[in-house]
Amino acid sequence: MPMKKLVIFTGAGISAESGIKTFRDSDGLWENYKIEDVATIDAWHKNMSLVQEFYNQRRKTVLAAKPNKAHYALVELESKFKTTIITQNIDDLHERAGSKNVIHLHGQITKSCSSINKNEIFPIKGWELKMGELAPDGSQLRPFIVWFGEDVPLMDKAIIETYLADIFVVIGTSLQVYPAANLLYKLNKNCKIYAIDPHLEEGILPEGSTLIKKKATVGVDVLIEKLLK
Numbered sequence: 001m002p003m004k005k006l007v008i009f010t011g012a013g014i015s016a017e018s019g020i021k022t023f024r025d026s027d028g029l030w031e032n033y034k035i036e037d038v039a040t041i042d043a044w045h046k047n048m049s050l051v052q053e054f055y056n057q058r059r060k061t062v063l064a065a066k067p068n069k070a071h072y073a074l075v076e077l078e079s080k081f082k083t084t085i086i087t088q089n090i091d092d093l094h095e096r097a098g099s100k101n102v103i104h105l106h107g108q109i110t111k112s113c114s115s116i117n118k119n120e121i122f123p124i125k126g127w128e129l130k131m132g133e134l135a136p137d138g139s140q141l142r143p144f145i146v147w148f149g150e151d152v153p154l155m156d157k158a159i160i161e162t163y164l165a166d167i168f169v170v171i172g173t174s175l176q177v178y179p180a181a182n183l184l185y186k187l188n189k190n191c192k193i194y195a196i197d198p199h200l201e202e203g204i205l206p207e208g209s210t211l212i213k214k215k216a217t218v219g220v221d222v223l224i225e226k227l228l229k
Contacts (some may be wrong), residue, residue, distance in 0.1 A: 001102070006227075007165035008074060009183055011088045013172020013197055014216040018093055019064040039147050044115075048140060049131055051187045055143040058110050060127040062091040069099035070171070070216035073224060080228065086158045088173060088180050090145055104159050106178050111144035118144070125184035154177055169223060170195040172216050175204055194223055196217075 038054040075098040090109040114120035114135035193209040196219030
């Protein structure tokens with residue numbers, strides 16, 4: 001019997017338990033910054049140094065963080081299911097835990113790209129991307145992040161993976177960031193849906209979904225027990 005296809009859609013809540021602040025919580029990153037000042041292409045053109053420093057500090061935090069129990073538990077599911085992780089997170093904690101098939105919808109903070117062509121992507125050594133570091137095309141290297149208002153280039157790939165899922169799991173996301181949140185409406189009619197988040201309400205999920213109102217590190221254990229029954 002072929003393995004069932006499991007697609008896991010993760011958000012900031014799974015990384016919060018590794019010490020990476022979420023954007024939307026009361027003590028989150030946006031408390032000290034306006035979105036329009038650090039997370040749009042207009043902000044980049046207006047004040048590159050400010051945007052660069054904001055993401056340098058985020059990168060320093062990410063590199064110091066470690067995968068948590070939830071990240072590692074998801075890796076274990078790869079032996080039981082054909083697993084794809086679709087994440088809104090820009091950290092690399094899924095990969096460091098050992099997940100092999102990760103789609104980053106919003107980019108990766110450990111990488112840079114050309115300011116002219118976002119398909120020209122380069123790894124960043126250490127936490128700091130400096131002003132004056134240039135891509136081969138001569139443009140300033142910028143964080144490889146999908147900013148508000150920019151296209152989400154991997155969205156089509158994520159939609160295909162989602163439609164093919166036998167089981168779709170949402171972990172640690174408010175389902176309020178679009179177009180990513182639209183994935184919930186791209187499922188095939190036979191797909192089983194689970195969600196893990198202490199703040200989600202059942203009304204936001206399709207009828208018949210199973211909601212586990214716990215933080216990720218606790219909720220993933222509950223999920224695994226349900227999936228392996």
